[in-house]
Amino acid sequence: MLDIQGFLIKAQAVVCPQCNEVFATPDLAKMTKLTCDSQVETDLHRVLPDPFIRSTFVAVCPACLYAWWFAAFAPHYIVADLVPETPTIEFPKKFALAVLSGRNNGAHALDRAMLALNGCWCAREGFVLAGTQDSPEAVAENTRWLNLAKQELEEALSDQEWEGNRNRYQYILGEVLRQLGEFEAALKYFESVDRRSMLPRQLVVHQIKMAQAQHSHPDFLPPHLVEMIFLPKTQVVETLPEQPEPEQTSQSIAQTSIPQTQSSAPAEFINASTPHLIPA
Numbered sequence: 001m002l003d004i005q006g007f008l009i010k011a012q013a014v015v016c017p018q019c020n021e022v023f024a025t026p027d028l029a030k031m032t033k034l035t036c037d038s039q040v041e042t043d044l045h046r047v048l049p050d051p052f053i054r055s056t057f058v059a060v061c062p063a064c065l066y067a068w069w070f071a072a073f074a075p076h077y078i079v080a081d082l083v084p085e086t087p088t089i090e091f092p093k094k095f096a097l098a099v100l101s102g103r104n105n106g107a108h109a110l111d112r113a114m115l116a117l118n119g120c121w122c123a124r125e126g127f128v129l130a131g132t133q134d135s136p137e138a139v140a141e142n143t144r145w146l147n148l149a150k151q152e153l154e155e156a157l158s159d160q161e162w163e164g165n166r167n168r169y170q171y172i173l174g175e176v177l178r179q180l181g182e183f184e185a186a187l188k189y190f191e192s193v194d195r196r197s198m199l200p201r202q203l204v205v206h207q208i209k210m211a212q213a214q215h216s217h218p219d220f221l222p223p224h225l226v227e228m229i230f231l232p233k234t235q236v237v238e239t240l241p242e243q244p245e246p247e248q249t250s251q252s253i254a255q256t257s258i259p260q261t262q263s264s265a266p267a268e269f270i271n272a273s274t275p276h277l278i279p280a
């Protein structure tokens, strides 16, 4: 069992749903709890201290290279040491393979969008760990991932068939566009966000101002917004105009990244930290 700052990772034997190969892949056995002081960015994802942790959200079959959310691979009773290991590839590339598998298998664009976003965050976590997050390489890779996420999110939102928190994904696409420097388009999405997103109005207004001021850098959520969005004690006081419908609690959104299309998606739609960016 590997312990990375309280995140416990172990090897687990699983079965590939495509070719039935049994192989070993890292399994995130325990996550640390999200608190108000956790780092969560304004695109609502929790920053993890090591890209290896996020990479466990996806498994890659060594026999057929099928890649998808870990939970889509059934566990196998055999000891993990006795079966082939998942291929050794760079952590973010697991998400790229999963997007590819999703396209090949007709998976919904929302799942592919979430995989692309997780690839973006995973890559960034790697650069932060290496202290090279401002390097031209990091910036270029970030842009590639954001463009992929944009493409998949636009496709997902153009499909009117699925239900779930569409409004929150409009907000997230707004954030993706803002970080890409596409401010006009970002504003269009931010301004379409309403109470159904279950997001504090203060956050949306702040991000609109950021886009208007043409700021494209990622931001952390201040602790009080992490609490309001992900750890509500009672009722969220300052929501967008009306009260949200109880389709899903903020808590559950915090812990399952893809509301309705795929139950197999992992956690991680959360997080943030420094209290200075969004005025109270």
Ligand SMILES: [Zn+2]
Pocket: 016, 017, 018, 019, 020, 021, 061, 062, 063, 064, 065, 066
């Ligand atoms: Zn396979």
